[in-house]
Amino acid sequence: MYGVGILKGLGVTIRHFFNTYVEDLRYVGKKLNSTQEFERRQGAGSSGIYTVQYPEEKIAVPERFRFVPFLVVEDDDHPERPGHDWCTACGICAKVCPPQCIWIVRMEDPVTKRPIPQPEAFFIDIDICMNCGFCAEFCPFDAIKMDHDYELADYDRTGVHIHDKDKLSKPFSYWRSIAPTTAWEEAVDRGGWEHIDIIKQKQKTGAPVAKPGAAWDSPYVPPIVPVKEEAPAEAAATGVPAAGAAEAATAATEMPVEDAAKEERRKKREAALARKHAKEQDGEG
Ligand code: SF4
Ligand code: SF4
Incomplete structure (x- = not known):
C-alpha cells in the first residue's frame, strides 16, 4: 500500500517527540546534575530529542556512525x-x-x-x-x-x-x-586480526595467526576482555591461572564482544568526562 513508509517515518518522529517529554519528567531535577546522569544522557541509552551545550558537551556517536x-x-x-x-x-x-x-x-x-x-x-x-x-x-x-x-x-x-x-x-x-x-x-x-596478505603468508609458512576468540598471541593487538568476568577464586589466591581460567578467558574473548565494546565505550566516555570535570575545576581554581 502506498504511503506506509511515510506513515512509519512520521510514527518514529512522533515517538521521539513524546519520548523527550517522558524523559524530561523521569529525570526532572537530576538531569545533567551528576556525572552518571550526564553520561547516561549522552549515551546510547537516552531517548527523545534534546539539546546539548556543544562543543563543551558532545553526544556519543554509535558504532555505525560514518x-x-x-x-x-x-x-x-x-x-x-x-x-x-x-x-x-x-x-x-x-x-x-x-x-x-x-x-x-x-x-x-x-x-x-x-x-x-x-x-x-x-x-x-x-x-x-x-x-x-x-x-x-x-x-x-x-x-x-x-x-x-x-x-x-x-x-x-x-x-x-x-x-x-x-x-x-x-x-x-x-x-x-x-x-x-x-x-x-x-x-x-x-581468519585473523592481521592484514589478509599477512594471514595468508603465515598460513603458508605455518606461523601462528592471531585469531579473534582464540589464544592471544599478538602483542600489538590487546585482547578485549569483558570487565564483568571475574577470575576464579583459585587463580585470584595463587596468582596462577587455574585449569579452567584459560578456557574461561578464551570463552570471554569469544563473543561477549558487544558487552566488551559497550564497556570500552563506557570507560572512554567516563575518562572524557573526568578530563572535562578536571578542566572545569582547573578553570574555577
Ligand atoms: S570517498 Fe567516495 S565512496 Fe568513500 S564515503 Fe566518500 S563519497 Fe563515498
Ligand atoms: S586497498 Fe584498494 S579499495 Fe582498499 S583503500 Fe586501497 S585502493 Fe582503496
Whole structure:
C-alpha cells in the first residue's frame, strides 16, 4: 500500500517527540546534575530529542556512525611492519566512489618500474565526499574505513579539506577502538586480526595467526576482555591461572564482544568526562 513508509517515518518522529517529554519528567531535577546522569544522557541509552551545550558537551556517536574515510595502517609498535599501509593501491575504492573524490598513485620500483602494491599518494577531497561508505564496503583489504571524527570544519577550503595520505592514515588500533564489534567481525571473516596478505603468508609458512576468540598471541593487538568476568577464586589466591581460567578467558574473548565494546565505550566516555570535570575545576581554581 502506498504511503506506509511515510506513515512509519512520521510514527518514529512522533515517538521521539513524546519520548523527550517522558524523559524530561523521569529525570526532572537530576538531569545533567551528576556525572552518571550526564553520561547516561549522552549515551546510547537516552531517548527523545534534546539539546546539548556543544562543543563543551558532545553526544556519543554509535558504532555505525560514518564520516569521511580514513586509511588503516599498522600500529607503530607492530613487530614486523610498523606503520605499514593496509591499502594495496588496487584502486577499487576510487572506481566505486560515486562523486569520484579519491585519487591514488601506486608506488613503483624505481629500478624495474614494476608496480608495488602500496599507495605512494592517496587523496580524498572531503568537501566532495558524501560519506556514503561505498569505499569502505568495497575495499577487499579492509584498508579504508569510515571515521567518527566529524569536527573537520576549517576556514580554508582550498587545501585543508583535501586529505592526503598522512592525514588519512590512522592505526589499526584506532579502528578497533571506534568500531570494536565491526573490527571483530571483519577479523573473523579474514581468519585473523592481521592484514589478509599477512594471514595468508603465515598460513603458508605455518606461523601462528592471531585469531579473534582464540589464544592471544599478538602483542600489538590487546585482547578485549569483558570487565564483568571475574577470575576464579583459585587463580585470584595463587596468582596462577587455574585449569579452567584459560578456557574461561578464551570463552570471554569469544563473543561477549558487544558487552566488551559497550564497556570500552563506557570507560572512554567516563575518562572524557573526568578530563572535562578536571578542566572545569582547573578553570574555577
Ligand atoms: S583503500 Fe582498499 S579499495 Fe582503496 S585502493 Fe586501497 S586497498 Fe584498494
Ligand atoms: S564515503 Fe563515498 S563519497 Fe566518500 S570517498 Fe568513500 S565512496 Fe567516495
